[in-house]
Amino acid sequence: MHPSVLAALVKLKACAQSEHPEEQAQAQYPLGTHIFEVKDRGAGRFPFVLVDNTYRIQLSKPGKKLPMAYVQVSAEYLAHRGPVAVESELQALLSELGVLSGPNRVSRIDLAADFSTPVVMDSWHRCAWVTRATEIHSYAKDQKFTGWTIGMGGVMGCRLYDKVQEIVNTGKAWVMNQWIPMGWKPGESVWRLEFEFKRDFLKDRKLTSLESVLANLNGLWSYATTEWLRLTVPNELDGTRSRWPTHALWIALASVDWESTDAVLLDKCSTTRNPTELRLITVVLGSLVSFMAMHRIVDRNEAIDQLLTRLYEHYSTVAIKQGLSFDEYLARRIALKGREFNTAINAPGLVDNLKQDFEDEGADAYRRASKGE
Template sequence: MSKNEPNPTTVDAAKRFASQKETAFGVESLLPHLEGAPPSNTAPPKYQNTEIIRTGIDSLYLSFHGSARLNLLSRLQELKEIAKSTRCRDERTPPALHLAGIKFIVKPKGQSIYPFVLFNNHFVIRVASEASSNAPPVYMQISSELLTMHGYDAALEMSRRIAGQIVADCNQGTISRVDLCCDFTTELDWLSVDPIAWVCRSNKRSEYREANELTGYVFGKSGDVLARLYDKTREIEVSEKSFFKEIWKLRGWDEEQTVWRLEYQIRQAFLKDTASTNPDTFIDKMNSAWNYLTSNWLSLRLISLNDGNSSRWPLHPDWKVLCDARFNHVGVDDIRRARFEVLPSDYSIFTGALGYLTSFMVKHEHQTMTQALAAFYDAAEEHFKIDDKRHETFAHYVQTKLAEKRIKFVKLKQIGELE
């Protein structure tokens, strides 16, 4: 995630959807010109107890660059001031701003580094001021309803038209975050799953329950990837996203079974390493990204007591169905992450080393750096001989750490030479 990307705030679902119902926005006025089928699903794979209903993109966050339109910024400032005064007097809804034929309301407050926030029931748009040099001029969140009901291509085209009216010479947009999801039914009892059967690249895990019923898991926290597995049927009772039920019924849902959702929230850093931040080419990488995430980032495994490496355990058959989910008819490529650690700076190396060395000088009453350096090696060797927690020699420890760091801090130049 870029350090300049704002952290989306969580809004109480009841309040959010109440505000949407109170105001009629004309987003649909543009849709007839952009109507397109949502990303297609292949025939749903089925195991004994698990069946995929649909796959799709739940949320899409785009950054746009261009030159600020000063007249629009002035208008946004006016509407922001009106919104402040309207809120204080508790009067009617503030006047709307129309962009690409769509009506938006300007909020009385900005968010994070963005002074202007525009919204309707399909978009939340943050707009930077002319003086903001560290942030994309336009940061746009597209709703799951628009993406689900009208498709990725139509939503992308609409977002570009809107962004083009906010900034001049607007680019085609960059993906800052995208949420891939798969809705499915299963007879698998999640409570019966042994916790060690979950194999995840993150150690962070949260479990959610209502009374004695498990409602979901969250894997990961504040990283490039976050996974959610939850009871979507229960969730839409709160979020009021009833349109999902109509989609599910068209895909064969019997209106009785619980629908679960597996969802991966993917940020820009992951996309740069594995897929693409270009919204036009990402569509061709979705299947590959999903396959990697369900096979390598988070997976449910059959525990094998004879193998201490859980990543080699076979996939649970029901989880294998989810791995095989597809978002379109594009093939699957191997997209193992190419992550390379950056060598620490000289500043951090010397500052850290001198911090420990001066502590050694005080503890052992050495007066000069030369004296301390001469004594350090012998003291370290002796420590490894007498410390009960150590099970190796000083020399072996040094060689082990050296080998680890040669791998961790591999240089890109070295990679190129090996090829």
């Protein structure tokens, strides 16, 4: 990492840890088209964490026996750009932070296939799973079956789960934009079969570069669905489970071709972490309805006016206690949300100024030393 970048990150992290909201709002690091939030805490041995909707970048200090950066890419962004384009962009972004040496290494990949089927996903007993893993778990929510996990926590694991239910729980509806071109219609169930391959598994098979991983996706999927795990049709007359016939659903899933050119990339993916407008509207409506019920108001315009007046009066009092006007208080709150949502740079030029201050201090120290001061 460049020394000036390190100096800037140290000060930005201190801003994030500040008790003063105006300083917290400045904890941002613009890179390319991204406005990263600088977190107030590191992650393990990585003292600095930068986050937006596309990347979570963990940065180490120079001199440590660690890679300069450990990066988690959001699934949505991968679905928009594709892994090769993402690696290229990351290379450019990280080059602004320091000198990159050595090859990029893949530490984990998730391979997933989404599908619709009339097969009931809990219609078999757990003994139907023939696997090298030792742990098999099933899950349900509100009496509705939601999925299986096999071998999670090891060097590889499997999840088979109700993807629509997961979207309901998380709000990550972007994946539906990949289903629609493939013929999916709202209301249809979709399940996801997902395999997680961790660093040790990939390293043992010399699959550490993105190029090597992408060249072996079919092999990884084949190993996962034929050698490591199979869904079978149990045969009570045969005690050797490895001879049990493979379930028809599993045969279809195992035949997924990862070299197919039919993949659908998302048209867009924002770098911001904005909440949906529907979520905001829902919150506002809930507040308005509650206010109208509390005060027995039936006219919505009257209720809106009164609610806004109460809001202004309350937060004007809060602002005065902090030595601010209402508008100044509002601007401060907006700046904090801008940092959280990655939507606006609250202190334009701050990072460049911090880096320049470091360079100037170094030059000044050199001049003093050269004069014997």
